[in-house]
Amino acid sequence: MKTLMTILCASLAGSAAFADNHCAAGKTLTDGVLTIATGNPAYYPWVMDDAPESKQGFEAAVAYAVANEMGFADDAVTWVRTSFDEAIQPGAKNFDFNLQQYSITPEREETVDFSLPYYSSAMAVLTTQSVAEKVGEPTIEVLKGLLWGAGASHTGATMVGQVIAPDQDVLLYNDNTDVTAALQANQIDAALFDLPTALYLSAVVVENGALLGQFPAERSENPDQFGMLMADGSALKPCVDEAIQALTDSGKLAEIEAEWLQGATGVPVIQ
Amino acid sequence: MTKADENPAMPGRRAQYEAALRRRSLWVAGVSTSLVFLAILVLVPLAPGWEAVKKSFFNWGVFSKTFPGLLDAFLLDIAIFSWCAPLIALLGLFVAICRDIQKPALYPLRLFATVYTDVFRGLPVILVIYLVGFGIPGLGLPRPWNSPYIWGSLALILVYAAYVAEVIRSGIGSIHKSQSSAALSLGLSNADTMRYVILPQALRNVLPANMNLVVALQKDVALLSFVGPVEIFRQAGVYKSLYASFTPYVGAAIIFLAITIPMTRFADHLMNKRRKQEQ
Amino acid sequence: MLSLKNIQKAFGDHHVLRGIDLEVAKGEMVCLIGASGSGKSTLLRAVNLLDPVDDGEIWFDGVDIAEPGLDPQPIRQRIGLVFQSFNLFPHMSAAENVMLAPRRVKGLSRTAQRGRVEELFDRFGLGHRIDHYPDQLSGGQQQRVAIIRALAMQPDILLFDEITSALDPELVAEVLDVLRSLREEGMTMILATHEMGFARELADKVCFLEGGRILEEGTPAQIFDAPREERTRQFLSQVL
Numbered sequence: 083m084k085t086l087m088t089i090l091c092a093s094l095a096g097s098a099a100f101a102d103n104h105c106a107a108g109k110t111l112t113d114g115v116l117t118i119a120t121g122n123p124a125y126y127p128w129v130m131d132d133a134p135e136s137k138q139g140f141e142a143a144v145a146y147a148v149a150n151e152m153g154f155a156d157d158a159v160t161w162v163r164t165s166f167d168e169a170i171q172p173g174a175k176n177f178d179f180n181l182q183q184y185s186i187t188p189e190r191e192e193t194v195d196f197s198l199p200y201y202s203s204a205m206a207v208l209t210t211q212s213v214a215e216k217v218g219e220p221t222i223e224v225l226k227g228l229l230w231g232a233g234a235s236h237t238g239a240t241m242v243g244q245v246i247a248p249d250q251d252v253l254l255y256n257d258n259t260d261v262t263a264a265l266q267a268n269q270i271d272a273a274l275f276d277l278p279t280a281l282y283l284s285a286v287v288v289e290n291g292a293l294l295g296q297f298p299a300e301r302s303e304n305p306d307q308f309g310m311l312m313a314d315g316s317a318l319k320p321c322v323d324e325a326i327q328a329l330t331d332s333g334k335l336a337e338i339e340a341e342w343l344q345g346a347t348g349v350p351v352i353q
Numbered sequence: 354m355t356k357a358d359e360n361p362a363m364p365g366r367r368a369q370y371e372a373a374l375r376r377r378s379l380w381v382a383g384v385s386t387s388l389v390f391l392a393i394l395v396l397v398p399l400a401p402g403w404e405a406v407k408k409s410f411f412n413w414g415v416f417s418k419t420f421p422g423l424l425d426a427f428l429l430d431i432a433i434f435s436w437c438a439p440l441i442a443l444l445g446l447f448v449a450i451c452r453d454i455q456k457p458a459l460y461p462l463r464l465f466a467t468v469y470t471d472v473f474r475g476l477p478v479i480l481v482i483y484l485v486g487f488g489i490p491g492l493g494l495p496r497p498w499n500s501p502y503i504w505g506s507l508a509l510i511l512v513y514a515a516y517v518a519e520v521i522r523s524g525i526g527s528i529h530k531s532q533s534s535a536a537l538s539l540g541l542s543n544a545d546t547m548r549y550v551i552l553p554q555a556l557r558n559v560l561p562a563n564m565n566l567v568v569a570l571q572k573d574v575a576l577l578s579f580v581g582p583v584e585i586f587r588q589a590g591v592y593k594s595l596y597a598s599f600t601p602y603v604g605a606a607i608i609f610l611a612i613t614i615p616m617t618r619f620a621d622h623l624m625n626k627r628r629k630q631e632q
Numbered sequence: 633m634l635s636l637k638n639i640q641k642a643f644g645d646h647h648v649l650r651g652i653d654l655e656v657a658k659g660e661m662v663c664l665i666g667a668s669g670s671g672k673s674t675l676l677r678a679v680n681l682l683d684p685v686d687d688g689e690i691w692f693d694g695v696d697i698a699e700p701g702l703d704p705q706p707i708r709q710r711i712g713l714v715f716q717s718f719n720l721f722p723h724m725s726a727a728e729n730v731m732l733a734p735r736r737v738k739g740l741s742r743t744a745q746r747g748r749v750e751e752l753f754d755r756f757g758l759g760h761r762i763d764h765y766p767d768q769l770s771g772g773q774q775q776r777v778a779i780i781r782a783l784a785m786q787p788d789i790l791l792f793d794e795i796t797s798a799l800d801p802e803l804v805a806e807v808l809d810v811l812r813s814l815r816e817e818g819m820t821m822i823l824a825t826h827e828m829g830f831a832r833e834l835a836d837k838v839c840f841l842e843g844g845r846i847l848e849e850g851t852p853a854q855i856f857d858a859p860r861e862e863r864t865r866q867f868l869s870q871v872l
């Protein structure tokens with residue numbers, strides 16, 4: 083009985099602090115609270131130190147900016163963790179939106195909803211210095227001859243086949259750690275990642291890591307764009323889209339990007 | 354003089370009774386089975402989440418787009434299976450024989466075989482695949498000797514051979530001592546006694562048990578995907594992430610079942626045949 | 633040809649053979665009789681070197697084959713043993729059962745053996761069963777195949793361990809006929825048997841075993857008609 087009262091009071095207090103005429107009113111999982119999901123663990127530079135509450139890291143910062151834009155104060159945001167599979171499984175979701183570098187694709191749109199993109203990622207080729215020296219100038223022709231790897235649930239897995247179409251079968255792995263292990267064991271020559279991840283892995287994780295080059299977002303036909311994932315037919319989608327649009331227009335999104343994501347200017351563009 | 358003797362075309366009382374009994378049990382089984390199926394067909398779609406589940410797991414559009422690719426990837430499973438299975442049989446046989454070696458000079462082999470079966474039967478397959486599949490190539494082997502196909506397969510072979518060795522050993526133990534007495538009394542060597550008298554019988558006795566391992570192996574081949582090879586399970590995972598749908602997993606399950614159910618039936622058939630022979 | 637001296641054998645604390653002395657001359661047929669557990673099978677297995685003896689000597693053709701460390705394989709090739717329970721190899725046809733040892737040990741190919749093996753089968757009335765599997769044969773037929781199997785190695789001496797006691801009464805005769813014919817041929821044989829009539833008819837020597845010793849030995853007439861020992865008399869009165 084006592085707990086029921088507490089919950090009642092809390093939700094009353096929540097909705098009181100929340101303008102009734104606001105877009106998200108009554109559309110979130112818990113009234114007055116925005117529940118955001120990210121990966122487990124969440125990786126650098128998307129979330130720093132696996133602690134999204136700190137607002138440090140690109141996706142953490144974007145999440146709070148969107149929440150504020152939607153009318154949620156910082157302390158009205160709670161975080162949950164999901165795997166990719168949990169995010170797409172049928173049934174009630176335990177989050178309002180979920181951001182962990184989900185690429186927006188028309189196929190995925192069939193079963194889940196995506197917000198407007200909050201980031202357009204270049205794809206970059208992660209390799210080791212010894213391979214980079216051997217390859218020299220990275221043309222598609224040369225890249226075809228390499229042994230390729232990628233994370234199985236990343237867009238890179240399908241992009242390798244489409245963009246490079248290598249001669250030998252691509253090897254796919256469960257997560258980034260396994261991809262880098264294979265790279266280090268010389269089982270693969272190169273792997274395709276979104277640019278920020280590739281930069282991080284080459285600088286910090288892979289010993290003698292190097293970037294062979296990048297496929298810039300604006301150049302590819304269907305660029306890899308990250309969106310926030312929501313349940314199919316989510317009522318919240320217009321509100322999230324509205325907020326992202328506002329942040330894009332005001333240049334706030336670009337600012338966050340500049341703050342957290344390294345410039346890609348040093349990485350050669352693959353023709 | 355019984356009735357059946359007078360008129361051979363007329364079934365006897367017992368035959369009539371048994372026929373009636375058979376008709377009755379057939380009828381009962383048919384009705385109860387239909388009832389169960391009907392209940393599933395009617396009740397499951399009534400569940401509130403059915404529409405969502407149907408869309409995610411039984412999505413015809415996704416199914417038809419991904420099924421050919423899954424079939425294609427399954428060829429890799431079959432390839433891995435077909436080079437692992439004979440090697441497993443050989444290694445398993447070798448280890449089984451080593452475990453029963455009596456010669457003191459060969460004691461290290463026996464010790465090795467014992468430790469080997471203990472270790473590899475005690476580890477989860479996936480762990481061995483990770484450790485062998487990433488660990489050994491990590492030592493700096495040159496290509497193509499660091500291929501995940503080689504080391505992943507080796508991991509499967511190591512684990513399964515340990516099980517096969519135990520099964521074969523139990524088969525050897527099941528052959529009565531009088532068989533080896535008979536062979537030895539004729540002047541056959543220990544090796545020939547094993548090879549021509551004990552092993553053929555032992556292997557035949559444990560064929561059903563080994564068939565079950567074959568079925569299990571066919572499924573566990575999918576674990577190789579953890580170290581890179583894009584076989585059916587991994588391909589289904591890629592499609593899952595591409596279409597944000599679990600339907601490709603259902604497709605993969607169907608393909609697996611198409612192979613493993615006949616294999617399981619066959620193993621059962623062998624098992625029943627053995628049992629009949631022993632009676 | 634065969635001479636046992638003070639054979640001792642124990643299984644753990646159980647002293648089964650307690651000093652057996654026995655002489656078998658070439659072409660002789662010796663019958664071992666005695667109660668169950670008296671050590672008949674153990675003695676035969678010891679001579680075939682299946683169970684090595686603990687002490688004593690077994691002189692065979694001028695060699696002490698009880699010598700510890702001796703390779704038993706070449707000896708066994710010359711001393712055949714036929715078992716109470718036939719012990720045919722169930723996964724091989726009758727012919728394969730017979731040809732295995734000559735093939736592996738003497739290097740005789742199947743074709744080289746076939747003619748001789750067919751003769752043996754014919755001789756023992758099994759010509760039409762040569763390619764049958766053991767489970768398609770009656771007990772008496774199986775035991776005859778087992779005898780042919782031992783014969784095919786052309787041993788110098790054959791040991792028979794109660795080869796008729798697992799058979800239905802009506803099948804005993806056909807197996808005893810085989811022994812009779814071997815006897816006529818001059819084969820050296822030692823039989824552990826409960827077939828007293830047969831022993832009396834054909835044996836050169838009968839030994840009564842009791843508690844791991846040969847309590848009494850002699851011609852059939854001596855043992856069956858005028859046993860010296862009270863135990864022998866008792867035993868015979870029970871089985872005859």
Ligand SMILES: Nc1ncnc2c1ncn2[C@@H]1O[C@H](COP(=O)(O)OP(=O)(O)OP(=O)(O)O)[C@@H](O)[C@H]1O
Pocket residue numbers: 643646648666667668669670671672673674675794
């Ligand atoms: N491998 C063995 N281990 C332990 N004890 C044994 C073994 N073989 C035989 N014995 C024991 O040795 C004794 C003699 O056995 P054996 O088989 O030689 O008797 P037997 O005279 O052939 O009897 P039966 O007429 O019943 O065949 C028995 O008490 C038996 O229990």
Ligand SMILES: [Mg+2]
Pocket residue numbers: 672673674793794824
């Ligand atoms: Mg006996």
